[in-house]
Amino acid sequence: MWREEAPPAMDELRGILESHERDPGELLQILIKAQHAYHYIPDEAVALIADHLRVTRAHVRGLVGFYSFLSDTYLGEYVVYLSDNITDRMQGSTGLATYLCNRLNVTLGQTRQDGRVSVHFTSCTGMCDQGPAGLVNGVAVTRLTRLRMDLIAELINARQPLDAWPRELFLVEDNFRRSDVMFRRAFDPGAALKAAMLRGGDETLKEIQHEESVDPSSGHARRQGADETLKELYRSDLRGRGGAGFKAAIKWETCRDISALERYVVCNADEGEPGTFKDRVLLTTYTDVVFEGMTICGYVIGASRGILYIRQEYWYLKSHLEAVLARRREADLLGRNILGSGFAFDIDIHWGAGAYIAGMETALIESIEGRRAKPRKRWPLPVVAGLNRRPTVVNNVETFAAAANIALKGGAWFAGHGTSHSAGTKLFCVSGDCERPGIYEYPYGVSVREVLRDCGGLDAQAVQISGPSGVTISRLEFDRNLAFEDLSTVGTCMIFGPQRDMFEVVRNFAHFFRHESCGLCTPCRVGTSLLAALVEKVAAGKGSPMDVAEVQRISQLLKTTAHCGLGQTAPNHLIDSLLKFRGDWDKRMMTTEFVPAFDLDAALHEARQLTGRDDALAHL
Amino acid sequence: MSPDSKKTFRLDGREIPFREGQTVFDAAMAAGVYIPHLCHNPDFEPHSSCRLCTVIVNGRPFASCTQPAVAGQDVRSDTPELNEMRRDLTDMLLVEGNHYCPACEKSGSCRLQATAYALGLQDSHFPQLFPHRDVDASHPDIILDRDRCILCGLCVRISRSVDKKNVFTMTGRGIATTIVVDSPSGLLADSKVSRDDEAVQHCPVGALMMKGEAFKVPIGQRPYDRAPINEDSVARFRAREAALHG
Ligand SMILES: Cc1cc2nc3c(=O)[nH]c(=O)nc-3n(C[C@H](O)[C@H](O)[C@H](O)COP(=O)(O)O)c2cc1C
Ligand code: SF4
Ligand code: SF4
Ligand code: FES
Numbered sequence: 001m002w003r004e005e006a007p008p009a010m011d012e013l014r015g016i017l018e019s020h021e022r023d024p025g026e027l028l029q030i031l032i033k034a035q036h037a038y039h040y041i042p043d044e045a046v047a048l049i050a051d052h053l054r055v056t057r058a059h060v061r062g063l064v065g066f067y068s069f070l071s072d073t074y075l076g077e078y079v080v081y082l083s084d085n086i087t088d089r090m091q092g093s094t095g096l097a098t099y100l101c102n103r104l105n106v107t108l109g110q111t112r113q114d115g116r117v118s119v120h121f122t123s124c125t126g127m128c129d130q131g132p133a134g135l136v137n138g139v140a141v142t143r144l145t146r147l148r149m150d151l152i153a154e155l156i157n158a159r160q161p162l163d164a165w166p167r168e169l170f171l172v173e174d175n176f177r178r179s180d181v182m183f184r185r186a187f188d189p190g191a192a193l194k195a196a197m198l199r200g201g202d203e204t205l206k207e208i209q210h211e212e213s214v215d216p217s218s219g220h221a222r223r224q225g226a227d228e229t230l231k232e233l234y235r236s237d238l239r240g241r242g243g244a245g246f247k248a249a250i251k252w253e254t255c256r257d258i259s260a261l262e263r264y265v266v267c268n269a270d271e272g273e274p275g276t277f278k279d280r281v282l283l284t285t286y287t288d289v290v291f292e293g294m295t296i297c298g299y300v301i302g303a304s305r306g307i308l309y310i311r312q313e314y315w316y317l318k319s320h321l322e323a324v325l326a327r328r329r330e331a332d333l334l335g336r337n338i339l340g341s342g343f344a345f346d347i348d349i350h351w352g353a354g355a356y357i358a359g360m361e362t363a364l365i366e367s368i369e370g371r372r373a374k375p376r377k378r379w380p381l382p383v384v385a386g387l388n389r390r391p392t393v394v395n396n397v398e399t400f401a402a403a404a405n406i407a408l409k410g411g412a413w414f415a416g417h418g419t420s421h422s423a424g425t426k427l428f429c430v431s432g433d434c435e436r437p438g439i440y441e442y443p444y445g446v447s448v449r450e451v452l453r454d455c456g457g458l459d460a461q462a463v464q465i466s467g468p469s470g471v472t473i474s475r476l477e478f479d480r481n482l483a484f485e486d487l488s489t490v491g492t493c494m495i496f497g498p499q500r501d502m503f504e505v506v507r508n509f510a511h512f513f514r515h516e517s518c519g520l521c522t523p524c525r526v527g528t529s530l531l532a533a534l535v536e537k538v539a540a541g542k543g544s545p546m547d548v549a550e551v552q553r554i555s556q557l558l559k560t561t562a563h564c565g566l567g568q569t570a571p572n573h574l575i576d577s578l579l580k581f582r583g584d585w586d587k588r589m590m591t592t593e594f595v596p597a598f599d600l601d602a603a604l605h606e607a608r609q610l611t612g613r614d615d616a617l618a619h620l
Numbered sequence: 621m622s623p624d625s626k627k628t629f630r631l632d633g634r635e636i637p638f639r640e641g642q643t644v645f646d647a648a649m650a651a652g653v654y655i656p657h658l659c660h661n662p663d664f665e666p667h668s669s670c671r672l673c674t675v676i677v678n679g680r681p682f683a684s685c686t687q688p689a690v691a692g693q694d695v696r697s698d699t700p701e702l703n704e705m706r707r708d709l710t711d712m713l714l715v716e717g718n719h720y721c722p723a724c725e726k727s728g729s730c731r732l733q734a735t736a737y738a739l740g741l742q743d744s745h746f747p748q749l750f751p752h753r754d755v756d757a758s759h760p761d762i763i764l765d766r767d768r769c770i771l772c773g774l775c776v777r778i779s780r781s782v783d784k785k786n787v788f789t790m791t792g793r794g795i796a797t798t799i800v801v802d803s804p805s806g807l808l809a810d811s812k813v814s815r816d817d818e819a820v821q822h823c824p825v826g827a828l829m830m831k832g833e834a835f836k837v838p839i840g841q842r843p844y845d846r847a848p849i850n851e852d853s854v855a856r857f858r859a860r861e862a863a864l865h866g
Contacts, residue, residue: 530746
């Protein structure tokens with residue numbers, strides 16, 4: 001274990017604190033910067049931060065203990081996190097982790113004696129199409145191989161600053177393999193926003209085009225465009241792309257209609273569902289479309305503030321995102337007087353710090369407010385009382401991108417694609433055992449088989465749809481359709497070839513949920529732990545039919561009683577696997593009814609030694 | 621009750637009257653129907669974390685302590701399936717910590733133990749998780765034994781909203797969630813907590829206890845030795861309702 005020699009100087013932290021307001025909502029953002037500066041949150045920092053924000057030290061410690069990327073122990077000058085999704089494992093991550101640890105002479109999870117480096121696992125980093133992947137001091141590294149691990153170890157041992165590392169280590173590709181009507185060509189920044197504002201007549205068109213003639217106090221041009229754009233959104237029948245599939249127009253209208261001094265637009269870029277990476281690609285290449293969708297939402301609902309909440313795994317996108325925002329301000333697409341219409345709206349970026357639950361919308365709001373990302377009570381809904389208890393629209397990145405396209409091309413255009421219950425096109429994140437992993441845009445209703453054919457994965461035995469919280473389908477179901485009315489999905493297809501042991505898949509997922517449960521409610525907090533332990537028992541060859549019954553019983557309990565979607569969906573993979581891939585369980589099971597998790601006879605070993613007995617009666 | 625309070629919903633076939641703004645839980649208890657619960661105390665804001673109070677409303681499960689009562693809805697609570705789930709949840713809370721009821725000073729006034737009895741939980745079915753959690757005995761009057769904490773969050777809520785001291789918070793997540801104390805050392809002795817804090821009085825288990833008072837009431841004469849928790853809870857709830865609304 002690395003021991004702290006002397007407390008670090010706090011000058012850098014003082015600078016960080018000065019750049020933030022004395023607003024408790026800034027806490028998480030400050031902690032992230034402090035973690036980057038010191039590679040942990042020392043006690044001295046806890047005290048300074050608590051004083052600055054006038055919150056308790058316990059509150060600060062509460063956040064440090066909650067978020068994966070914050071730590072109260074020193075992690076070293078170089079902190080390496082390796083992605084632990086099943087796809088990374090299939091690409092050899094486990095062996096590579098051992099290899100890197102050997103090269104660096106560190107124990108996994110422990111800081112090297114000289115304080116230089118530590119290596120850890122983390123949940124999926126969203127690079128499944130170019131794994132095994134990881135993060136070095138917060139920056140994504142992809143396509144890891146032994147050769148790359150050699151290089152990384154050398155650079156760390158030579159104390160090379162990250163800026164001096166070869167760029168190719170950090171290369172992240174879009175892998176956009178198929179585009180349909182939405183992401184076919186480049187987007188002209190401002191075009192959709194203008195279209196939204198201009199809806200409802202030529203008069204207003206002139207006013208906005210000539211900028212000077214709009215009377216901001218009348219707000220007439222603005223409101224008409226907003227109402228017409230909302231109508232287009234209704235016509236489009238756009239449903240949320242973040243999982244639940246709620247109609248975007250209803251959400252926007254409800255939020256707009258509640259009287260409040262301020263309301264907010266929040267873009268959910270937490271993208272924590274393992275196997276999902278479409279939002280990363282959108283934020284890389286279609287950045288303007290996403291920001292424009294948020295701005296249009298602000299315009300429609302009458303908000304002046306938007307927040308992009310983005311997972312820290314995508315930290316490498318920071319300067320890019322900030323540059324696009326700056327460019328949009330420059331072009332009057334954000335700011336006090338957007339396109340001369342008098343409409344004011346701006347977007348800030350809030351970073352997450354490693355928590356899958358932070359993607360759940362009320363937990364996300366808590367996180368933006370600088371607290372532990374715990375889901376709120378079910379009522380009131382965020383559209384009624386969300387961020388700062390004011391009406392808030394929370395939508396997924398892809399939902400905003402679709403809304404921008406709808407503003408530009410109209411609702412009928414959008415509804416003309418897809419199926420009757422699932423309008424438009426959808427991005428699918430394809431990874432695992434196939435020739436061409438990456439992003440595919442299809443109209444809703446495409447069959448799994450078609451996706452498999454296009455990506456070169458037809459020999460699959462299973463596909464995990466929508467991530468660990470979704471559905472496991474076997475080859476008997478490949479003709480099912482990806483749409484809300486059949487296989488509803490955030491757009492994730494993890495492909496498992498015939499050589500894969502499907503039990504290893506549940507083993508990975510069960511640990512994921514155990515690690516990511518927020519801990520608020522009993523069934524999820526304890527249940528995910530008990531489930532992971534049962535899976536390990538089976539993995540160790542000690543499983544019996546009673547354990548399978550137990551898995552089913554606890555699964556049912558979680559589905560019925562857990563507070564939020566995380567706990568309610570955490571057992572899906574187990575239930576599906578037992579139904580469809582029972583063979584991979586059975587081959588490790590003992591045949592008896594019940595086998596205890598521990599060896600009774602071995603447990604008596606110590607007693608035998610102490611009593612000096614080793615006769616037949618001293619054995620079980 | 622005021623004349624406009626004629627609204628009712630059905631609970632296990634029985635009509636339950638409610639006032640606007642009441643939850644399913646509050647209305648049921650006021651009407652004399654016990655719904656098992658641990659994290660809720662009607663004097664403080666609900667939290668919906670223990671999930672024992674789960675009921676089926678119009679076919680879908682909800683925590684009744686936060687679910688608004690709606691006229692005409694159909695609620696199921698006292699069903700074999702739900703009671704079995706409540707037993708499992710109680711069992712989960714028992715195996716998650718280190719509980720040693722027969723030797724516990726709180727025995728007989730512990731809501732976890734009493735709820736287990738009320739639900740007919742005879743023994744633990746799930747394997748013990750044997751967590752390692754710190755005991756804080758630094759304070760002259762108060763002891764915090766995290767081994768017995770069920771993470772109901774009552775001390776957190778009460779210290780914040782009633783005592784205005786914010787002494788307790790949670791840290792960690794998932795199965796590693798624990799209570800932290802606000803003080804430079806993290807110890808109770810260095811915190812602002814004092815023996816008359818409400819937060820210390822309402823811990824449902826033996827996690828936050830006053831030193832030196834454990835056996836003032838002998839075992840056998842403690843609240844849940846005298847009457848089962850369902851009777852006690854309903855009686856307290858009705859008294860409270862009568863005091864508040866006549
Ligand atoms: C555990 C959990 C994690 C979630 N993670 C995300 C996420 O990373 N991104 C997202 O857009 N929605 C996520 N959601 C869904 C959100 O709660 C919410 O429904 C969504 O952001 C709404 O946007 P939409 O209507 O555009 O889909 C998650 C939900 C749960 C229960
Ligand atoms: S279901 Fe899990 S993640 Fe959701 S509130 Fe409960 S403990 Fe937290
Ligand atoms: S210490 Fe007591 S009151 Fe506080 S969370 Fe634990 S069980 Fe609840
Ligand atoms: S009493 Fe309702 S969840 Fe605990």
